[in-house]
Amino acid sequence: MGTFGQGIFLYDKWGKLVQKLDKKTGLTTNIITGLLTDGNQVYMGSNLGLIRADLPDLKNVKVFKESEGMFSWECRQGGLKKLPDGSMMIATTNGPYIYYPHNDKATQLASGILSIAGLRYGERNDKQFLFAAAQDASLKLPQEIEYKDNFVTINLSGVSQRNPDGILYHYQLTGFDSGWVTTRNPEIRFSNLNPGNYQFTAYLSIGTYQSRPLSLSFDIDRPLSGKLWFQVLLILFLSALCWLLLTIGNRIYQKYIQARMVNKLETEIAHKQELTARSIFICPAQLQRTERSTAQ
Known part of the structure; x- marks a missing residue:
C-alpha cells in the first residue's frame, strides 16, 4: 500500500504488516502516488519520479534518473498502467511517458540476464555454432544436424551483478524432457537424440527473480534409411x-x-x-x- 507521506507498506494476506519502505530504508521520498506490480517487481510512482523494488522483501530499490532517459517529474495519482505489449505508461505532470522494461539492459544485467552462447554437436562435440551477443527471444539453428552427430551440447551464459553465485538455470527440451530441469551448470548436454524437430527453452532465476525465457529450435536429420x-x-x-x-x-x-x-x-x-x-x-x-x- 502506497501512502502520501509515509512511504509504502507491505501486508500479508491476513492483514499483518510485513515490510515498510520509506526514506530511512531506501526511498528518496515518502510520497507515493501509484503502485504497479510486474512479475517479481513493484513500480512506485512518486512526487520525484519512478521507483522500483524487488518483491517480496522490497529490496534492491532503484530510482530512475534523467541520465537514464527517465524523468524526475511528479507522477500523477494512479498514473501507472501496464500496456498489452509489456511496456508501461506513466502519467506525469509533464505529460505521459512510456517505459519498456524488456529493453532496459542495465536493469537486466543487475538482476540477471540469460543468453545462449553457442551449440556444439557431434559425438566428440567438435562441431559448433556460435550466436550473437544481442539475441532475440527465439533462435533457430540455420542448418540441420546430421543423424550421426546427434550428441548436442548447449552453452548458456548467465550474468547477474547483484548475485552471480545465486544463478540457477531452468531448461526444457520439448520432445525429450518430460518437465523442467534445474541446474547450476550452464552446459546442457543431450545424447542420442532421435530424428525430429526440437525446441530448447531456458531461463535463469535468482531467488524470486526470473529472467525472460529464451528458446532455440533445431532439427536432427533422419538417417539414410529413414529418408x-x-x-x-x-x-x-x-x-x-x-x-x-x-x-x-x-x-x-x-x-x-x-x-x-x-x-x-x-x-x-x-x-x-x-x-x-x-x-x-x-x-x-x-x-x-x-x-x-x-x-x-
Missing part, C-alpha cells in the same frame, strides 16, 4: 531385383522342361527304332515254326 527418397529407391531396386530373379528362374525352368521333353522324345524314338529292328531281323527257326503252324 523417403532412399526408401522409394530401395523399393524400386528390390522390385527390379525380384523381376530379374523371376525372369531368370522362369527361363531356367523353361529350359528344364524343354530338356525333359527332348529326353522323352529321344527315349521314345530309340524305343521305336529298337522295335522296328526286332521286327526286321527274325531268325530262320522262328520263321519255320511259324510256317508249320500255319500249314497245320
